Amino acid sequence: MEVPLANDFDFTQNEYAYIIESGSVLVTGEKNTHTGLLSAYLLGVNDPIGFAEAIVARPSGLRFKQKTDLKLRKFNSLALRQFVARANIFSKNIIKYSISRILDQSRGSASFAFEEEFIDDNYELLNRRVAAQNDVIVTIGETAERMFFIDSGSVRIISGQNKLIANLGAGSCFGESALFNAGLCTHKVIANSKTNLLAIHREQVEIEINQEPPIVRLIALLLIKRLEVMNTLRERDQSSLG
Secondary structure (H helix, E strand, O other): OEEOHOOOOOOOOOEEEEEEEEEEEEEEOOOOOOOOOOOEEOOOOOOOHHHHHHHOOOOOOEEEEOOEEEEEEEEEHHHHHHHHHHHOOHHHHHHHHHHHOOOOOOOOOOHHHHHHHHHHOOOOHHHEEEEEOOOEEOOOOEEEEEEEEEEEEEEEOOOOOEEEEEEEEEEEEOOOHHHHHHOEEOOOEEEOOEEEEEEEEEHHHHHHOOOOHHHHHHHHHHHHHHHHHHHHHHHHHHHOOO
């Protein structure tokens, strides 16, 4: 669909999600309660808008300002939810955890159902690791070879500017972003306390995700891309505190 600049398009409708095929959109987060400032990020070609909100059917806490004429690819929210519902357990984990971190939701014990089922079915593929308090689990610049599930304990995600991005507890995962992008790790991960981890290697991740229909693989990749945007917004929000 074509969206002229003067159209003042509403990106917050939950009925649809979008990929930018041409043009740009400025996205801003919520106002920092300490500084009163808004962190911002310019979305461009191939960037997603609204997939997390479409899948969980909740409004966006972000604001969008169209900067140019746009060409958008539109996805029906109900269809996205149906594809996710039919996905295998590994993909559901990735999608669920990504949305949880995108929307900054706390996770309770009820969230363990998918993970436990996946672990039971794939126990032989997982490597266990115990990290002591303040152990560095992932360093910035290292090649991403595996992603991690937190069995017990917690970790903190630190940016290259030494800013706290997130604290993750039992039932969460990390490392999926660099792994899916076949790149280098851009954040440091440190254990907050003694932490038991389950690691799954890149090759097995590829096997699991490649079993899915193309639309499910696309959803997972777009959510990870959106998570990177949210991490940037939160990092800039932290930087504004000095």
